[in-house]
Amino acid sequence: MSFSPLIRQLIDALRGLPGVGPKTAQRMALNLLERDRDVARHLAQVLESAMDGVGYCQRCRTLSETDICNICSDPRRDDNVICILQSPADVWAVEQAGGFRGRYFVLKGHLSPIDGRGPDEIGIPALLDSLTGREVAEVILATNPTVEGEATAHYIANLLKPRGIKVSRIAHGVPLGGELEFIDGGTLAHALAGRTPIL
């Protein structure tokens, strides 16, 4: 095809965005060039400044442009409960869900020995450091409900238990709004085994 070099480059660069294939990239490029050049210039500036300005919170390790993120520096949050997550996206998800008022600690993904990702790689030593000398009533393990997430949760629980810290795991069960007949067997079995008294 006869795209000029700059248009070709633009389409290729847009394909670097997650979930953007060749057709979408082409549509985005055309749209930006034909209608939204200021939008594109603004996006370019913001990309630059975000990539330079956003680092990681020194306390909870989530994405932050300040040394201590705004959750860690919020005095109204409960220091006694720490929720451990696999990625900054999970912090966003829990915050958007609302209701949790404690602190976070963000791992770098889950344990995956086969990929060479052991405790050091995912930040377990930093987690233990951050808990040392700190009064913590409860640690909630909110890693993903996958095999790797479960393994990571159990690994951490085994480290924290001897320290006398109360450790819990987020509940597995049927998601709200689902219909039982469409829920997979593993989830249903967990939901039954984890049943709670009513009334």
Place this chain on the structure above:
Amino acid sequence: MSFSPLIRQLIDALRGLPGVGPKTAQRMALNLLERDRDVARHLAQVLESAMDGVGYCQRCRTLSETDICNICSDPRRDDNVICILQSPADVWAVEQAGGFRGRYFVLKGHLSPIDGRGPDEIGIPALLDSLTGREVAEVILATNPTVEGEATAHYIANLLKPRGIKVSRIAHGVPLGGELEFIDGGTLAHALAGRTPIL
């Protein structure tokens, strides 16, 4: 939610891309920050240079970073046939389909009197100028098969006929690979009315 200002800006700027909603923008932002900072920086550079460097071909009015685009400046293409289209995306589509070896002329959309888009706004005078004093065997009207595209095609046909130029319209009919039962009635009626001899 507690996004830091730069992350908030990044998510908002990504939402400026066509077809990107809040969840997708959030996923893109996270992905770029966590994994692909160089991809993001490269995208920023390319956005800047494309927005500054890409203009319009002076001859066919498609997007081009040179005064005359590489289709117009290609000596191997047929000067006798001109295909008239509504947007640069249509040039890309026809080129990708292959088979057409003539020249193009790109309008700025279709006639839409209700939106104040008359012949001047969509570039009809420039089209007439570009045809003046030029030997043209055929003009193919390839505006969209919509009410507005049809109206635009007829308007142009009425201007060009008196000049003795052969004017044609792309065929309407059943798309390849479709199944008759799922094709809308208007398309089917056109396909029947426009039937061609076989064998």
